[in-house]
Amino acid sequence: MLSGHAGEILGGFTTTLLLTACAFPLALVLGCVVAICRISPVRPLRIAGRLYVDLVRNSPLLLIAVLLIFGLPDAGVLIPLFWCLVLALGVYFAAYVCETIRSGIRAVDRGQVEAARAIGLPFRRVVLDVLLPQAFRAMVQPLGTILINVALGSALGAAVGVDELTLETRSFNLETAEPILAFAVAACGYLVINLAVSGVVRLVERKVRVLR
C-alpha cells in the first residue's frame, strides 16, 4: 500500500527538507540583525529589536503563517505558498535565534573583552576575533534545537496548502484510510531529519567546545 504512494510521500519529504533549508538561514540572518539591534548602543534600535522579539515570540506560528499568507495579498504582494511559509518560519524563528545569540554573547566572560581592549585591539577585532567565536561555541546546541523546531514547524504547511510531508501523508490517509500507518511514516520522516541534525550538532560541538 505504501509503495503505491512512495513518490508523493518522498516528494513531501523533499519539500519539508527544502522548507527547512530555506527557512533556517533566513531565520539566522534575520535573527542576527535583530540581535545586533538589541545589543546596539542606539536606543530606538534596541526598542525595535525588543518589540520584534516580544511580538513574534509570543504569537503562535500558525497565526504568523496565516497573517503572511492571507495578509500579504491584501497588501498587493502575491508570492507562492511555499515562499510564504518560508517567510513565516524565518520571521518566527528569527526571534528565537536573536535570543540565542544574545545569551551566547552573555556567556562570554566579561574579562575576555576587557583583556582584548587592554592589549589595544580595535572594536571590530574585539567583536570578530574575541567575542563572536566564543559566543558561537555556546550557541551550537540551542541553534541546533531551533533548526529541529524549524523542521517540525514546517508541518504547518499541511494546514495552508504546502505539499510537505504531513500534507502528503494526510492525503495518503484520506485515500487508504490508514491513519496509524500514515502518521507513523510522517513521524519517521521527521525523526530521520532530526536525528541527522542532532548528530551534526554533536559533531560540531565536539570540534568547537571551549574547555573551561
Next chain:
Amino acid sequence: MPAPLPRRTALRAGLFAAGAVPLLASCSGGSTRTAGNPAYATLDQADAVARGPVGVDLPETPTLHRIRAQGVLRQSGSVTTPGFGMMNPATGKITGFDIGIAQLLAKYLLGTPEVDTITGGADTREAILQNQSVDVAVCTYTISKSRARLVSFAGPYYVARSGIVVGADGPQVTAVRDLADKDVAVQPGAAQEALQKACPQARAVVFEESSQCAAAVRQGRVQAWSANTAILLGKAAVDARLRMTPATYGSSPFGIGLPKDDPAFKQIVVGFLQRIAADGSWRRLWEQTVGPLVSGPAPEPPRPGSVPGS
C-alpha cells in the same frame, strides 16, 4: 535586567492587540464570526431534534450499553463546516445537518439529545472509532470501500454533490474537466477526495478552513474552490467577489461511521435512519440546516445500504 513594571507590560499587550486585530480581520474578510454568511448564524436544528423519535425495545449491544452507561453520545464531528457542523460563537452551539443527525441519534438511543462532539478532522476518524474514543462519526464522512475495511458505515444519510466557485472575474468553468491544470482550493476530506477522483489533473491546494479557501480565490492564489454545494452556495450568495459556476460533479455519500466490531449496533443505526426518513424528521432537519443555504425543495432521503461499503 529589572523586572518589567506592570504599566509597561500593559502597554506592550495593548500594542500587540492593536497590531494584531485589524490584520486578522483583514485576512478573513472581516466576518470570522459567521465565516462569511449571516445565514449561518440563524441555522438551528433544535426544533427538528425536539420532534425526533425515541427508539423503543432496542436490542442490547456492547456499544449501546456503553453509550447508555455514559449517558451521552460521543461523536467525531466538525465545527467549521457551514450547514453541516458549525460552531455559532454567539451562542456556543453547534448547528448543522451532521450535528442534527448526531443529536437525533442520541435522542433515539438515550431519550435525550446529549451529544459530546470531538473535533479531530478527516485524519483521525478511523483511529478514534477503532480505539473507542468516540461511539460514532458524523462528519461529512464519505462512505468508501477502503474505509469500510476499518469501520462500519450506516447510511448514506445524505448524498452531497461537489460544486465549483471561481472569482468574479475568474475563468469560465462549465464542467469539472475545465479544472485540469488549475490550482483548486479544497478542504481535506470529502472535498479533496471528490476532486482527486473527478479530475486528477487539477492541482489540489489544501486549506484547513472554508474561509481560507474563499480568501485564496478572492486573492487570486487559486483559480477555483471546490466543496459541496451547500458550503459554496452559502458563501457565494453573500460575497460578490465569488461566482458560483453551474458545474456540479461526483457524489459523496455521507455515512455514520461506527465501530467495526458491533454489527447489531449498526442495525440499530440503520433502523434509526429509516425511521427518521419515514416520519419526516429527516426532511425537517434538512429544511432547518442545509435547506436555507441551497435552492430547491428538500431531496428524498437516500436509502441506507444503497452504496458500496454501507
